[in-house]
Amino acid sequence: MTDFGQLKNYANYIKEDPFRRGLHFPAVEEVLGNLNKKRILDIGCGDGLFPRLLAERGASVVGYDRAPEKIAEARAHEDANVLDLKFVVATPDAFSYNGMFDAATSILVLQYATSLEELAAFFRSAWLHLVPGGRFVSIVLNPSFSAFGTDFFIRRFTKLQGNKLRSEFLDRASGRVEMAAMTHQYTDNEYERAAVDGGMKPEAWKKLFATRDAVEQMGASFWQPCHEHQPFALFIARKEL
Numbered sequence: 001m002t003d004f005g006q007l008k009n010y011a012n013y014i015k016e017d018p019f020r021r022g023l024h025f026p027a028v029e030e031v032l033g034n035l036n037k038k039r040i041l042d043i044g045c046g047d048g049l050f051p052r053l054l055a056e057r058g059a060s061v062v063g064y065d066r067a068p069e070k071i072a073e074a075r076a077h078e079d080a081n082v083l084d085l086k087f088v089v090a091t092p093d094a095f096s097y098n099g100m101f102d103a104a105t106s107i108l109v110l111q112y113a114t115s116l117e118e119l120a121a122f123f124r125s126a127w128l129h130l131v132p133g134g135r136f137v138s139i140v141l142n143p144s145f146s147a148f149g150t151d152f153f154i155r156r157f158t159k160l161q162g163n164k165l166r167s168e169f170l171d172r173a174s175g176r177v178e179m180a181a182m183t184h185q186y187t188d189n190e191y192e193r194a195a196v197d198g199g200m201k202p203e204a205w206k207k208l209f210a211t212r213d214a215v216e217q218m219g220a221s222f223w224q225p226c227h228e229h230q231p232f233a234l235f236i237a238r239k240e241l
Contacts, residue, residue: 011047011073013169013178019154022214023226024107024139025050027206027234031137032103035059041101041129043122044109048074048087054105055083062097064090092118092125101129104136108232111141111183116194119186123198123237130239136200138235139208141165143188147229151175153222157231191235200237208232 014020028050032038036058042051045063047070055061061084065071074080074087088095104126113119126136141157148159151170156177158166163186169179186194192202207230210223226232 009178010169011049011070014046014049017154018214018218018222019226019232020049020107022210022218022223023208024232025053026211026214027208028105028107028137028139029054029057031135031206031234031236032105038103039099039101041097041104041126043092043104043106043125044112045074045087046070048077048080048085050105050107051085051087052077052079052083055079055085060084062086062088062101064088064095066091092121095125095129097129099129100131101134102131103134104130106136106138108139108141110138110191110235111186112181113184113186116186116190116197119190119194120197123195123200125198126237127199127239132239132241134239135203136195136237136239138237139232140191140235141167141183141185142230142233143186143191144233145185145229145231147225147231150225150229152225152229152231155231195235195237198237199239201240203236203238206234206236208234 038059040054040059040061042063045051045065051061051063068089071087071089148157154170154172156168163184165183165185167181167183168177171178195202
């Protein structure tokens with residue numbers, strides 16, 4: 001799995017990333033609904049950006065990530081001691097918590113699993129810590145995406161051998177590659193089977209469209225390639241009652 005703790009510019013890049021603010025985060029929040037006093041587990045939390053946004057809206061959030069560097073950044077943020085947040089260094093197999101969550105989330109994390117067994121571990125971790133009926137809401141690389149080599153202004157995906165891809169993070173002004181990471185394009189059946197193997201029931205797949213504010217801010221032409229080619233998808237699995 002890509003070690004994001006070693007990508008030094010990653011946190012600053014994601015902080016300003018219009019895909020996160022205008023596409024990924026709003027889609028997950030819409031599924032979660034009213035966040036007031038809701039208990040959320042964020043899997044692969046990185047430097048804690050999404051947990052902080054959820055906590056600002058009233059949620060109690062625990063995030064875990066395998067990169068100690070990212071958890072250190074999350075804990076050092078000025079809001080870490082003000083909002084209802086906790087950050088832990090852990091992998092899906094090692095995470096434990098004395099409490100249950102109403103929902104779990106992950107933003108572009110699952111596709112970095114290097115095997116189907118590792119992919120299932122993410123769902124198993126969610127299942128172990130969710131209340132009955134709790135949802136695991138994830139943004140993943142779209143299993144049906146095929147526009148490889150297309151510049152999405154700030155992203156480009158290149159097809160490699162098998163299900164491997166190279167994900168490049170681009171500077172919008174120059175088109176220069178700022179960072180690159182190795183990822184995987186799992187099929188929808190593989191995600192669903194991993195969910196079942198992790199004890200959860202696949203519930204839904206959803207396309208992603210930018211919010212009205214994001215379209216007004218960035219312009220319709222910026223979002224058109226995303227809307228047309230759908231590089232990302234939202235996958236929901238549920239812990240059965």
